[in-house]
Amino acid sequence: xxxxxxxxxxxxxxxxxxxxxxxxxxxxxxxxxxxxxxxxxxxxxxxxxxxxxxxxxxxxxxxxxxxxxxxxxxxxxxxxxxxxxxxxxxxxxxxxxxxxxxxxxxxxxxxxxxxxxxxxxxxxxxxxxxxxxxxxxxxxxxxxxxxxxxxxxxxxxxxxxxxxxxxxxxxxxxxxxxxxxxxxxxxxxxxxxxxxxxxxxxxxxxxxxxxxxxxxxxxxxxxxxxxxxxxxxxxxxxxxxxxxxxxxxxxxx
Amino acid sequence: xxxxxxxxxxxxxxxxxxxxxxxxxxxxxxxxxxxxxxxxxxxxxxxxxxxxxxxxxxxxxxxxxxxxxxxxxxxxxxxxxxxxxxxxxxxxxxxxxxxxxxxxxxxxxxxxxxxxxxxxxxxxxxxxxxxxxxxxxxxxxxxxxxxxxxxxxxxxxxxxxxxxxxxxxxxxxxxxxxxxxxxxxxxxxxxxxxxxxxxxxxxxxxxxxxxxxxxxxxxxxxxxxxxxxxxxxxxxxxxxxxxxxxxxxxxxxxxxxxxxxxxxxxxxxxx
Numbered sequence: 001x002x003x004x005x006x007x008x009x010x011x012x013x014x015x016x017x018x019x020x021x022x023x024x025x026x027x028x029x030x031x032x033x034x035x036x037x038x039x040x041x042x043x044x045x046x047x048x049x050x051x052x053x054x055x056x057x058x059x060x061x062x063x064x065x066x067x068x069x070x071x072x073x074x075x076x077x078x079x080x081x082x083x084x085x086x087x088x089x090x091x092x093x094x095x096x097x098x099x100x101x102x103x104x105x106x107x108x109x110x111x112x113x114x115x116x117x118x119x120x121x122x123x124x125x126x127x128x129x130x131x132x133x134x135x136x137x138x139x140x141x142x143x144x145x146x147x148x149x150x151x152x153x154x155x156x157x158x159x160x161x162x163x164x165x166x167x168x169x170x171x172x173x174x175x176x177x178x179x180x181x182x183x184x185x186x187x188x189x190x191x192x193x194x195x196x197x198x199x200x201x202x203x204x205x206x207x208x209x210x211x212x213x214x215x216x217x218x219x220x221x222x223x224x225x226x227x228x229x230x231x232x233x234x235x236x237x238x239x240x241x242x243x244x245x246x247x248x249x250x251x252x253x
Numbered sequence: 254x255x256x257x258x259x260x261x262x263x264x265x266x267x268x269x270x271x272x273x274x275x276x277x278x279x280x281x282x283x284x285x286x287x288x289x290x291x292x293x294x295x296x297x298x299x300x301x302x303x304x305x306x307x308x309x310x311x312x313x314x315x316x317x318x319x320x321x322x323x324x325x326x327x328x329x330x331x332x333x334x335x336x337x338x339x340x341x342x343x344x345x346x347x348x349x350x351x352x353x354x355x356x357x358x359x360x361x362x363x364x365x366x367x368x369x370x371x372x373x374x375x376x377x378x379x380x381x382x383x384x385x386x387x388x389x390x391x392x393x394x395x396x397x398x399x400x401x402x403x404x405x406x407x408x409x410x411x412x413x414x415x416x417x418x419x420x421x422x423x424x425x426x427x428x429x430x431x432x433x434x435x436x437x438x439x440x441x442x443x444x445x446x447x448x449x450x451x452x453x454x455x456x457x458x459x460x461x462x463x464x465x466x467x468x469x470x471x472x473x474x475x476x477x478x479x480x481x482x483x484x485x486x487x488x489x490x491x492x493x494x495x496x497x498x499x500x501x502x503x504x505x506x507x508x509x510x511x512x513x514x515x516x517x518x519x520x521x522x523x524x
Contacts, residue, residue, distance in 0.1 A: 152356045159324055159344045160373040160421075170372065174360040251359045252403055 041221040046228070049221035056210065061229050063206040067123055067195045068237065071130025072188055079135050079183075083142035087172075104136045109197050116202045126198040126206070133194035134187035138180070145179025146172050178253050181245040188241050192234040207233075270338045272425050272457040273300040273323055278332030279482075280318050291482040293318045295332065298476070298485065300459055302424075305451060307460045307472030308485075309514065315483030316461045317353075320429045323459060324350055337424065346374050349418030351431040355410035357402035363413050364389070364398040370421040381420065388416035391450065408439040415447070419454070426451075426458040432467065441502075444470050448497045465514050469507060470497055477517050487517055 023043050029035075030042035037045055050057060082100075085092045112129050119125040149172055157167050199208025207226045214222040279294030293315035300306050310316045321327045322334065325344040334341035336348075349370075357366045364385060371381035389395050392412040394405075402410055411431055418426060431447075432440040444467050451458055451471070462468050468475045475489045491510060493501055501507060 150356075152352055152354055153358070155321075155326055156350070156352065156356045156369075157373065158326060159348070159350050160370050161344050161346060162373045166373055170369070171358075174358065177360075249360075251401055253359060 038218040038220045041224055046221045046224040049219070050225035050228075053222050053225065057207075057225060057229060060205050060207050060210045060226070061233060063123070064192070064195050064199065064208065064230070065233060065237075067126045067198075067206065068130055068188075068191045068233075071127040071194065072134050072184075072191045072237075074127065075131045075134035075138055075187060075191075076184070078131065079139035080142060083139050083146060086139075086143050087146035088168075100136070100139065103132075108132050108194060112198045112201045116198065121202060121204065126195055126203065129198040130191050130194040133190045137186040137190065138183040141179045141183030141186075142176060145176030148179060149175045175253075178245075178249050181241065181249060184241050185238060185245070188237045189234060192230065192237065196230065270302065271299050271335075272302045272304075272337060273298065273341075273459070274333075274335040275299075275323070276333045278322060278329040278334060280315070280322060280327065281330050293322075293481075293483045294329070296483070296485055298323075300425075300457060302457050303455060304473045305458045305460070305471055306474050306476065307462060307468035308476045308478060309462055309465055309468040309518075310478030310483060311480055311518065312463055314478045314480050316463075316478055317429060319478075319483065320427055320459065320461045324348060324427050346370070346421050347424045348427060349421065349423035349425070350427045350429065351411070351414050351418045353430045353433050355402070355407075355414040355434075357410055357413055357417075359401065359403055361401075362399050363394060363402055363405065366402060366413060367416045367420055369417055374421055376421065384422075385416065385420055388419055389413075392416055392446075406439075407435050408443055411435065411443060412446075415450070424457060426456050428458060428460040428462075430462050431460075432464075433462075440464070440467065441499075445498060447471065448495075452496055465511055465518075466502065469493070469510050469514070470501060475510070475514060477514055489514065 027042050027044060030040060030045075041049070082096065086096055087093075108129060111132075112125075115128050116125040119128060153171055153175075154167075157171055162170070195206065196208035196211075199206035200212055203209040207230050210226045211223045211230075214220070214226065275296055275298040277295045277297065279296070280292045282290045282292055284290055296319065298306075298319070308316050308319065318327070322329055323336075323341070325336075325341055325348070328342070336345065357363070358369070364382075367385040367389060368381055370376070371378065371385075386395065386398065389398050392415065394409060394412055394416070397405060397409065397413075402413065405413065411434075415431070428447075432443050435443060448471050458471075460468065460471055465475075469491055472491050475491055476485045477487045477489070478484065479486045489510065493504065493506060493510075
């Protein structure tokens with residue numbers, strides 16, 4: 001084995017290794033210090049709880065995942081036309097931007113109870129909170145992207161007598177795409193948080209709800225298992241967006 | 254080998270109608286503080302069909318403004334502009350531009366970049382593709398057609414930009430410091446290459462540059478511009494033989510013209 005291949009092996013093993021070491025340390029500390037399970041359960045206890053409650057965890061993960069993804073997609077569908085309108089029309093920009101900025105400044109956690117009051121106990125209030133949380137980063141980045149076209153490229157298109165439509169399709173959209181994905185990556189991490197917050201406020205299912213009731217009943221290992229699942233969900237969604245981004249934006253801007 | 258005539262559909266132009274005729278053209282830009290910058294003029298400029306005109310001048314003299322006016326990308330404050338006998342009031346598909354930076358789109362291939370004018374102008378697809386491939390072959394880029402521009406060297410990118418400018422078979426080629434971003438050796442190589450291509454294709458061309466040697470090597474005429482507001486100080490006929498090549502730069506006449514232009518620029522600058 002050559003030096004470089006062995007060092008690359010160490011490099012690749014480094015990240016899983018540090019997690020294993022941390023988990024082992026946690027396990028040993030919980031064991032030797034005799035920390036009560038309802039305060040800080042050992043990883044093995046959490047794992048056992050996850051196995052025991054597997055059907056509940058799967059069901060509630062699915063609920064949270066669905067809220068997150070539907071809300072995220074709705075936010076894209078809502079913010080893209082608005083971004084295009086704002087970037088193309090200065091009046092729309094003057095009218096819409098202050099309103100959108102104002103709305104963005106309202107803490108979403110604070111309005112979550114109101115949204116649930118208005119829309120009742122279905123999954124829609126939770127989806128709406130996710131939309132509110134995702135909407136802004138996508139919109140802001142998309143507007144910035146549509147306006148990030150270099151003057152030289154605009155000159156080139158103008159010199160060819162390109163129509164506004166051609167200019168948009170052939171120039172503004174490709175320039176904006178990397179910015180759009182930046183917005184999406186910010187939004188998808190916010191989306192999970194938005195879903196959990198609204199599940200905290202009022203819900204009958206979802207991982208947020210599961211965390212809430214399991215801590216209330218001192219089922220701390222189950223709460224930890226739910227948190228671990230949320231983390232995995234969040235990471236998986238982020239990488240999902242990144243995967244699509246690499247497929248679509250296959251150039252170096 | 255490709256015959257250059259394959260790429261020329263424009264018939265021999267009547268010498269009577271100049272490609273470009275500017276009279277008393279001035280350009281003033283509004284400054285942000287409310288003031289105005291008198292960038293150019295008054296300028297009179299006549300470019301005969303089939304000729305290669307170089308414009309040299311110090312940086313900030315308004316030579317790029319002059320090109321933008323001729324390109325129809327900007328309108329003058331005063332003066333008359335005529336292109337092939339018709340009022341010049343905007344961009345035209347009869348004009349191809351090679352910009353200072355290559356301005357190739359990174360999200361698509363070299364071939365698609367060259368085909369951009371065909372897409373924008375809705376030219377016939379198959380014929381445009383064929384023409385694009387021939388232009389790429391002429392400029393030695395055939396094997397790179399399906400790569401992204403980022404894979405190309407600086408000189409190759411500028412060659413691709415030249416192919417794009419030539420795709421719609423323009424009668425007039427505008428070159429805005431096309432080799433400005435390249436290193437000295439590549440510049441000279443590209444200048445000679447462009448000289449050869451221009452001779453083969455027989456187009457009218459306007460070159461803006463700050464490089465005196467480049468201006469002489471390529472031009473039938475060299476116009477020297479003054480500092481801002483840019484006006485044309487002198488119009489020098491370059492009586493060097495064509496085709497021009499690496500030997501041309503060694504000719505005594507080349508140096509005479511070069512020193513003459515340097516004197517005009519630098520003596521004026523000291524005064």
